[in-house]
Amino acid sequence: MNADLPGPVLSNDAEQVTSDLHRHFNYTLGRFNTDEQQGYMLTALSLTVRDRLMERWRLTREAEIQDKPKRVFYLSLEFLLGRSLHNAILNLDVEESVRQALADFGCRLEDIESEERDAGLGNGGLGRLAACFMDSCATLNLPVRGYGIRYEYGMFHQSLCEGRQVEQPDHWLVEGNPWEIERLGRTRRIKFYGRTEFLHNAKGKIFARWVDTQDVLAIPYDMPIPGYNNDVVNTLRLWKAAATDEFNLQEFNEGDYSDAVAQKNLAEQITMVLYPNDTSESGKELRLRQQYFLASASLQDVISDWVKRNGEDFSEFANYHCFQLNDTHPTLAVAELMRILVDEYILDWDEAWEITTKTMAYTNHTLLPEALEKWSVRLVGELLPRLLDIIYEINARFMAVVAHRWPGDVDRQRRMSIIEEGHEPNVRMAYLAIAGSFSVNGVAALHSQLLTSGLFKDFYELWPEKFNNKTNGVTPRRWLSHCNPRLGNLVSDAIGDSWVTNFSDIKNIGEYAGDASFREKWFEVKQDNKKALAQLVKDKCNVDFDTSFMFDVQVKRIHEYKRQLMNLLHVIHLYDRIIRGEEDSVHPRCVLLGGKAAPGYALAKLIIKLTSNVAQVINSDKKVSERLKLVFLPNYRVSAMEVICPGTDLSEQISTAGKEASGTGNMKFMMNGALTIGTYDGANIEILDAVGEDHFFLFGLKEEEIADYRARNDPSTIISNDTDLNRVMNLLECGHFSLFEPGIFDPIIHSIRNAYDPWMVAADFRAYVQAQNKAADYYQNKQEWIKSSILNTAASGHFSSDRTISEYAKDIWGIKKR
Numbered sequence: 023m024n025a026d027l028p029g030p031v032l033s034n035d036a037e038q039v040t041s042d043l044h045r046h047f048n049y050t051l052g053r054f055n056t057d058e059q060q061g062y063m064l065t066a067l068s069l070t071v072r073d074r075l076m077e078r079w080r081l082t083r084e085a086e087i088q089d090k091p092k093r094v095f096y097l098s099l100e101f102l103l104g105r106s107l108h109n110a111i112l113n114l115d116v117e118e119s120v121r122q123a124l125a126d127f128g129c130r131l132e133d134i135e136s137e138e139r140d141a142g143l144g145n146g147g148l149g150r151l152a153a154c155f156m157d158s159c160a161t162l163n164l165p166v167r168g169y170g171i172r173y174e175y176g177m178f179h180q181s182l183c184e185g186r187q188v189e190q191p192d193h194w195l196v197e198g199n200p201w202e203i204e205r206l207g208r209t210r211r212i213k214f215y216g217r218t219e220f221l222h223n224a225k226g227k228i229f230a231r232w233v234d235t236q237d238v239l240a241i242p243y244d245m246p247i248p249g250y251n252n253d254v255v256n257t258l259r260l261w262k263a264a265a266t267d268e269f270n271l272q273e274f275n276e277g278d279y280s281d282a283v284a285q286k287n288l289a290e291q292i293t294m295v296l297y298p299n300d301t302s303e304s305g306k307e308l309r310l311r312q313q314y315f316l317a318s319a320s321l322q323d324v325i326s327d328w329v330k331r332n333g334e335d336f337s338e339f340a341n342y343h344c345f346q347l348n349d350t351h352p353t354l355a356v357a358e359l360m361r362i363l364v365d366e367y368i369l370d371w372d373e374a375w376e377i378t379t380k381t382m383a384y385t386n387h388t389l390l391p392e393a394l395e396k397w398s399v400r401l402v403g404e405l406l407p408r409l410l411d412i413i414y415e416i417n418a419r420f421m422a423v424v425a426h427r428w429p430g431d432v433d434r435q436r437r438m439s440i441i442e443e444g445h446e447p448n449v450r451m452a453y454l455a456i457a458g459s460f461s462v463n464g465v466a467a468l469h470s471q472l473l474t475s476g477l478f479k480d481f482y483e484l485w486p487e488k489f490n491n492k493t494n495g496v497t498p499r500r501w502l503s504h505c506n507p508r509l510g511n512l513v514s515d516a517i518g519d520s521w522v523t524n525f526s527d528i529k530n531i532g533e534y535a536g537d538a539s540f541r542e543k544w545f546e547v548k549q550d551n552k553k554a555l556a557q558l559v560k561d562k563c564n565v566d567f568d569t570s571f572m573f574d575v576q577v578k579r580i581h582e583y584k585r586q587l588m589n590l591l592h593v594i595h596l597y598d599r600i601i602r603g604e605e606d607s608v609h610p611r612c613v614l615l616g617g618k619a620a621p622g623y624a625l626a627k628l629i630i631k632l633t634s635n636v637a638q639v640i641n642s643d644k645k646v647s648e649r650l651k652l653v654f655l656p657n658y659r660v661s662a663m664e665v666i667c668p669g670t671d672l673s674e675q676i677s678t679a680g681k682e683a684s685g686t687g688n689m690k691f692m693m694n695g696a697l698t699i700g701t702y703d704g705a706n707i708e709i710l711d712a713v714g715e716d717h718f719f720l721f722g723l724k725e726e727e728i729a730d731y732r733a734r735n736d737p738s739t740i741i742s743n744d745t746d747l748n749r750v751m752n753l754l755e756c757g758h759f760s761l762f763e764p765g766i767f768d769p770i771i772h773s774i775r776n777a778y779d780p781w782m783v784a785a786d787f788r789a790y791v792q793a794q795n796k797a798a799d800y801y802q803n804k805q806e807w808i809k810s811s812i813l814n815t816a817a818s819g820h821f822s823s824d825r826t827i828s829e830y831a832k833d834i835w836g837i838k839k840r
């Protein structure tokens with residue numbers, strides 16, 4: 023930070039904070055009665071804390087303008103931030119003063135904080151990763167800005183009605199958002215539709231103009247991203263769409279005033295709602311508009327800054343900028359940067375392409391074919407005609423490179439083409455991203471390896487130097503300090519608090535695994551956290567979780583590849599063991615499932631219904647519920663995970679091997695001392711590697727075994743040869759869990775019995791039950807379990823997003839601490 027600039031001036035002492043809180047409550051919000059505290063106290067406190075961020079935000083920005091470092095722009099359609107207040111209080115180190123100030127009003131910090139709505143601008147792991155990355159960049163003092171969309175409606179609210187998912191709109195902004203600052207002065211204009219016109223300039227050079235467009239305004243809203251105790255505040259800039267004020271004059275004068283005004287809605291629709299599909303692409307035009315809207319607004323923003331300071335000389339641009347694309351969603355940025363440079367600043371194609379391919383970097387998040395984005399050429403041509411021209415030009419030149427490298431290999435050209443030919447030709451967004459980027463990374467070691475040996479093999483052979491791995495991580499501030507203060511304090515009392523910013527130091531807690539009195543304290547913390555989780559379950563599901571039982575938890579988006587279904591089969595198997603009289607062999611356990619299903623994903627929704635029905639049967643049977651409980655916790659989100667992961671004993675990470683790119687839920691649980699039952703998949707492999715197989719319940723087919731096994735997979739034979747599985751299937755098939763709705767679970771039964779079941783549920787069932795039995799037995803040995811719990815936390819050092827971001831900064835971005 024620059025020493026000439028004045029540091030923060032607002033004091034964090036209790037007196038000042040108290041006076042600020044009173045001022046905001048009374049004067050900013052105009053509230054004088056304590057019975058108006060509901061809602062307003064949260065706002066008053068947020069503003070009090072925000073004041074302290076404001077001056078640090080300005081200082082960070084001013085230092086950056088002076089120092090002119092290379093900067094990174096993280097482009098993502100999703101930022102799953104969750105709540106902001108506690109994070110800001112923690113990072114500003116102002117908690118004690120805040121508590122005292124609230125006591126003046128007779129309020130408790132926890133109660134106020136729990137009123138804050140989650141910023142749910144994301145689906146799941148990908149969006150939460152972006153949020154963890156923002157936190158790490160600020161904490162590491164890196165010049166990184168996030169760019170995203172300010173959805174009016176975030177991820178839907180999930181409730182259950184007769185055990186089925188019901189979606190309700192999440193109008194998270196209705197009560198106002200104290201964490202955003204509108205910046206009208208930086209509004210951008212985004213073009214849609216129209217056509218390309220070619221012209222000559224004075225020097226006789228041909229250039230293109232995109233004309234007759236229908237424009238939409240992009241208005242930025244900035245959110246402060248505070249670093250941990252370092253006076254840094256970075257920026258997350260979210261764009262909102264607005265209509266231009268140029269009404270269609272013709273319509274206006276013809277008296278169609280209302281129609282002209284109604285046109286505004288069309289523009290504003292662009293940022294109305296987050297698409298709630300985690301792993302499949304909807305192919306909807308509105309989604310494509312969102313993607314271009316983000317890419318264009320963000321690039322215009324960055325380039326106008328450059329031109330203001332450096333004029334129209336772009337020779338140094340690539341040395342000062344890098345754009346990280348969070349999956350293919352913002353990939354139109356490749357074509358948009360070309361358009362801006364070639365059409366608006368009249369650079370030669372080659373020069374513009376050099377700049378583009380030196381500044382763009384792409385992160386792949388999935389191997390699932392249904393999640394790979396393709397946009398129909400027809401749609402792109404209609405909505406973004408000039409971009410389609412550019413994409414064709416990029417592809418023509420790229421095909422020449424492929425032909426030069428592999429002369430005569432027409433099949434390879436067809437395979438690698440950015441344009442997929444066929445009845446309905448498509449733009450393959452991942453291929454555009456690879457061709458336009460200097461770096462392509464996967465998000466865990468196995469995933470990156472599968473990219474180069476499978477999905478992107480041709481590209482790897484052409485450009486091996488582009489490919490690299492960056493194993494995901496999560497921020498230890500939110501996912502340990504903040505969500506589990508009891509454990510955080512216990513750790514700090516033992517080994518100091520350097521782990522908060524230097525998370526590899528967490529390994530030192532491993533030395534205490536052999537200390538019986540420390541283990542007892544660890545156990546007590548876990549019990550307190552289980553009590554808090556049990557309270558959440560009581561409030562939301564009205565089921566009593568006994569904290570002496572093992573808490574077995576699977577929370578994540580509902581998807582067949584994540585195999586919540588296999589988890590349920592195991593629960594039904596435990597139920598069956600109890601009712602067939604083998605209850606003595608079943609150790610007590612409380613099972614919690616949670617997660618949202620995409621509204622159009624029928625089978626995922628049916629898995630929720632099955633969970634509810636099985637839970638109903640189990641929890642209402644007195645004999646069974648003495649040792650087994652099951653709940654489906656509705657509306658899983660970031661703030662729920664903050665209670666769930668500290669209170670979990672056993673973390674379920676049971677995806678079909680080769681399908682979960684990384685997983686990050688697995689890391690949050692590990693940090694908080696849960697043991698994992700998991701497959702050899704994604705970052706589970708690295709977790710297993712770090713903690714050792716004695717402290718991890720590994721099971722199931724490996725990725726390389728699956729391809730081979732698939733051909734001979736025969737679920738019905740597996741079922742008839744496995745008494746336990748056969749009994750479970752019989753319970754399902756005889757309607758034991760659907761007495762009043764016969765046949766409703768048929769699609770689930772068929773998916774398990776399907777010989778082509780891609781998720782291999784029946785094939786892995788036996789190994790899963792064995793691993794579960796091992797886990798249950800192990801849990802009976804309290805001392806050994808606690809030891810393993812401590813060793814899991816101790817081995818989680820690698821899974822801090824600070825480590826991940828340091829690798830991005832060094833290997834991809836080439837940036838240093840400010």
Ligand SMILES: *Cc1c(COP(=O)(O)O)cnc(C)c1O
Nearest residue numbers: 146147578659660663685686687
């Ligand atoms: C961490 C997190 C995820 C990702 O979980 P996975 O188990 O990696 O799929 C999804 N949603 C929320 C709310 C999270 O906090």
